[in-house]
Amino acid sequence: xxxxxxxxxxxxxxxxxxxxxxxxxxxxxxxxxxxxxxxxxxxxxxxxxxxxxxxxxxxxxxxxxxxxxxxxxxxxxxxxxxxxxxxxxxxxxxxxxxxxxxxxxxxxxxxxxxxxxxxxxxx
Numbered sequence: 411x412x413x414x415x416x417x418x419x420x421x422x423x424x425x426x427x428x429x430x431x432x433x434x435x436x437x438x439x440x441x442x443x444x445x446x447x448x449x450x451x452x453x454x455x456x457x458x459x460x461x462x463x464x465x466x467x468x469x470x471x472x473x474x475x476x477x478x479x480x481x482x483x484x485x486x487x488x489x490x491x492x493x494x495x496x497x498x499x500x501x502x503x504x505x506x507x508x509x510x511x512x513x514x515x516x517x518x519x520x521x522x523x524x525x526x527x528x529x530x531x532x533x
Contacts, residue, residue, distance in 0.1 A: 431495065431496040431497045431498070432496045432498070432503075432506055432507070432510060434495055434496065435492040435493075435495045435496040435503070435507070436507070436510060436511070436514050438492065438495060439484075439488075439492060439507075440514065440515070440518065444488065444491065444492065444495075445488075447515065447518060447519075450463070450483075450515075451463050453483045453484070454483055457479070457482060457483045459475070459479060459483065461473070462474075462475055463515065465512075466511075466512045466515040466516045466519070467515060467516070467519040472512035472513065472516055473512070474508070474512065475508050475511065475512065476508065477501070477504035477505050477507075477508045478504075480504055480507060480508050480511070481500075481504050489503065489504060492507075
């Protein structure tokens with residue numbers, strides 16, 4: 411699994427810029443205090459949308475996720491929390507997250523797994 415901050419920089423920030431507020435929310439959801447990628451995958455499975463998450467970790471095309479489905483998966487409280495972190499209204503946050511999340515998950519799992527791999531070492 412790729413280091414989350416590298417993925418977030420690639421997906422949610424412009425080249426040479428700091429991580430955007432949406433990027434900070436993605437980081438919190440996928441590997442921070444507010445969640446993890448395996449926990450998110452469990453939520454997708456429980457909601458009957460595990461196949462959508464599986465498409466993001468596989469080699470084929472990334473299936474889309476509707477903002478309303480993503481809101482249902484995350485839950486109202488978590489959406490409000492992450493939207494506040496991103497500085498967005500909940501509806502706008504879900505719209506943006508539904509576009510960014512598939513690519514972020516795909517880039518975090520280049521070998522298709524959700525388990526963390528060894529950390530890269532500086533040479």
